[in-house]
Amino acid sequence: MTSRRTRPGRAAAVAVAGVLASTALAACSDSGKPRLNWYVNPDGVPVFEKYAKECSTGEYDLEVQLLPSGATDQRTQLARRLAAEDSSTDLMNLDPVFVAEFANAGWLQEVEGPIADSVQQSVEGEGDYLSGAAETVTWDDKVFAIPLWANTQVLWYRKSLAEAAGLDMTKPVTWDQVIEAAAAEGGTVGVQANKYEAYVVWINALVQGAGGDIVSDTEAGRDAKVDLDSDAGRKAAAIIQKLADSPAAQPDLSVSNEGTSLGQMFPAEGPGEFMVNWTFVYKNYEPGDGKPTTPEQFKDLGWTRYPQTVAGEESKPPVGGIDIGVGAYSEHPDWAMEAAECITSKQAQVDLALDAGLMPSTNSAYDEVAASGNYPKDLIELFRTSVDEGGPRPKSAFYAMISGAIQARWHSPTSVDPDSTPEKSGKYLQDVLEGKSLL
Structure with missing residues (x-):
């Protein structure tokens, strides 16, 4: 497969891209072959490095470049590069919420052919991709990325803690029950509530679990309908307030992230925790390779579906993961798309699941992981159903604004008030979208 060059004028764009000068990358690898740069998030890097080698060919070398750890910082770095029409951004790992923005801006190559057909079929529940994953890569009825792994959150907990609290974990549990059970037994509840994207993930799941949305009619762009000032918004805020005021809140609640609460599951003293977190948790606690978790502790680890916001109403587990996009300004778009197909293969998805705890985006890969x-x-079926029945964050070309505005008004969690936060944050978000206020 030969590579085609993209539009002229790139030299002029690169000339004004001084912001990228310090991170400019050579066009050729040590072998003398063209180098395709693959920008990756820090999760699963050893597997990425393995597939960078395996997916290199006699015509090009695929090399891994590490992005910052946070989704917002990842978006910022990639957006700056692509806005400057940087030709060295060939492939990139994208948080699903940024696909719409990048596609709308013209920064991504369209995915065509059999993969695109399978994605479109999967959106309707008929293809190999999980429908929740397939939804994340479509924009304007076209496909602009390839799902690699499909992430979701479940409720992880100490079985002994739940038993002591009298919670029947074979049935759906609510946030109220979890907070009260942890508090009664001297345990804690682990969440992600720092001022960053994962806090919005929590807020969005709470709102959707109450039957609402942060915004709707997102196809209208800046004219999307802001729905935060609603009964669902107030119920979400009430849960955050309840945890913040509870003895079950962890001391670092306002700066908590995916990693901070991991150590609270099996502390040196105390009954442990209930924790909402992503699929990597199982491998994180699995004994071996010098991990501190003992086999006896590991037997006490339980899992169940994400807690309900409202009793009797099915929860909406968060949907996340990573999609692979090909940069619109790559000098080798055909090779880059070929490499993207290679690094999203079924075997690559299986390896990510088995080696890094990052679950597949296709049913066929899930079947192999289960086998x-x-x-x-x-647990495998819980992951799979949570993705397909979960709640995605708003698909909007202005998602970065939406997320930033929510973070600005809902943080710190200790300041959230159901009587004021949904109303004030809804007004602020509306003003930000309309250009009346700045983030």
Whole structure:
């Protein structure tokens, strides 16, 4: 497969891209072949490095470049590069919420052919991709990225803590029950509530679990309908307030992230925690390779579906993961798309699941992971159904504004008030979208 060059004028764009000068990358690798740069997030890097080698060919070398750890910082770096029409941004790992923005801006190559057909079929529930994952890569009825892994959150907990609190974990549990049970037994509840994207993930899941949305009619762009000032918004705020005021809140609640609460599951003293977190948790606690978790502790680890916001109303687990996009200004777009197909193969998805705890985006890869025996089958099915029945964040070309405005008014969690936060944040978000206020 030969590579085609993209539009003229790139030299002029690069000339004004001084912001990228310090990170400019050579066009050729040590072998003398053209180098395709693959910008990756820090999760699963050893697997990425393996596939960078395996997906290199006699015509090009694929090399991994590491992005910052936070989704917002990842978006900022990639957006700056692509806005400057940087030709060295060939492939990139994208948080699903940024696909719409990048596609709308013309920064991504359209995905065509059999993969695009499978994605479109999967959106309707008929293809190999999980429908929740397939939804994340479509924009304006076209496909602009390839799902790699599909992430979701479940409720992880100490079985002994739940038993002591009298919670029947074979049935759906609510946030109220979890907070009250942890507080009654001297345990804690782990969440992500720092001022960053994962806090918006929590807020969005709470709102959707109450039957609402942060925004709707997102196809209208800046004219999307802001729905935060609603009964669902107030119920979400009430749960955050309840945890913040509870003895079950962890001391670092306002700066908590995916990693901070991991150590609270099996502390030196105390009954442990209930924790909402992503799929990597199982492998994180699995004994071996010098990990501090003992086999006895590991037997006490439980999991169930994301808690309900409202009793009797099905929860909406967060949907996340990573999609692979090809930069619109790559000098080798055909090779880059070929490489993207290679690094999103079924085997790559299986390896990410088995080695890094990052779950597949396709049903066929899920079936192989389930057959491997490396995960309990009920956990695998919980992951899969949580993605397909979960709640995505708003698909909007202005998502970065939406997320930033919510973070600005809902943080710190200790200041959230159901009587005022939804109303004030809804007004602020509306003003930001309309250009009346700045983030």
